[in-house]
Amino acid sequence: KAGVTQTPRYLIKTRGQQVTLSCSPISGHRSVSWYQQTPGQGLQFLFEYFSETQRNKGNFPGRFSGRQFSNSRSEMNVSTLELGDSALYLCASSPDRTTNEKLFFGSGTQLSVL
Amino acid sequence: AQTVTQSQPEMSVQEAETVTLSCTYDTSESNYYLFWYKQPPSRQMILVIRQEAYKQQNATENRFSVNFQKAAKSFSLKISDSQLGDTAMYFCAFMKDRNTPLVFGKGTRLSVIA
Numbered sequence: 001k002a003g004v005t006q007t008p009r010y011l012i013k014t015r016g017q018q019v020t021l022s023c024s025p026i027s028g029h030r031s032v033s034w035y036q037q038t039p040g041q042g043l044q045f046l047f048e049y050f051s052e053t054q055r056n057k058g059n060f061p062g063r064f065s066g067r068q069f070s071n072s073r074s075e076m077n078v079s080t081l082e083l084g085d086s087a088l089y090l091c092a093s094s095p096d097r098t099t100n101e102k103l104f105f106g107s108g109t110q111l112s113v114l
Numbered sequence: 115a116q117t118v119t120q121s122q123p124e125m126s127v128q129e130a131e132t133v134t135l136s137c138t139y140d141t142s143e144s145n146y147y148l149f150w151y152k153q154p155p156s157r158q159m160i161l162v163i164r165q166e167a168y169k170q171q172n173a174t175e176n177r178f179s180v181n182f183q184k185a186a187k188s189f190s191l192k193i194s195d196s197q198l199g200d201t202a203m204y205f206c207a208f209m210k211d212r213n214t215p216l217v218f219g220k221g222t223r224l225s226v227i228a
Contacts, residue, residue: 043205043218088157090157105151105158105160107157
């Protein structure tokens with residue numbers, strides 16, 4: 001079974017641009033979560049989707065948004081990029097909405113904002 | 115809000131020796147989940163071990179074991195017979211219940227020296 005796939009692996013953008021990151025969960029998994037990892041703040045929860053509905057949301061500004069498609073693939077979008085958005089963005093999937101203790105992570109997308 | 119503290123930013127251990135990584139957390143919940151994740155240079159977060167708070171018995175997974183002290187809110191990870199492949203960042207994480215996201219500590223960078 002293929003693992004969680006995140007694309008692209010690396011991304012370089014400039015301030016003010018927007019970016020879209022993609023996450024394909026493990027086949028059969030219906031819940032997808034996103035985390036931001038920075039050296040200063042560590043790992044912080046962004047949001048979680050289950051069956052195309054946002055179930056939980058972290059404490060991030062409205063510039064950060066996401067969505068989930070009917071095939072469970074998820075995208076997250078960051079608009080009007082700021083230097084502080086430079087981070088590793090990790091996606092994780094789980095079988096269903098009550099199994100967050102069985103999260104499987106991807107290898108992340110490293111976003112650099114110049 | 116729950117917080118997770120890892121007081122050792124960096125540690126090193128000789129190959130084949132034993133090392134213990136510390137983690138404390140703060141919560142008013144009585145039932146919850148605790149985890150240790152490993153993040154090697156590949157960046158993928160890998161679940162090492164998990165503990166459910168209502169279980170008194172400490173979890174073990176091969177060379178990895180935990181010392182869970184509920185009253186002290188402490189959750190340390192012991193790695194026995196350390197191997198070069200154990201070199202990674204280790205994150206302690208807390209989950210209130212299966213429907214909530216993970217709260218991570220800042221991590222401990224472990225280096226296993228030959």
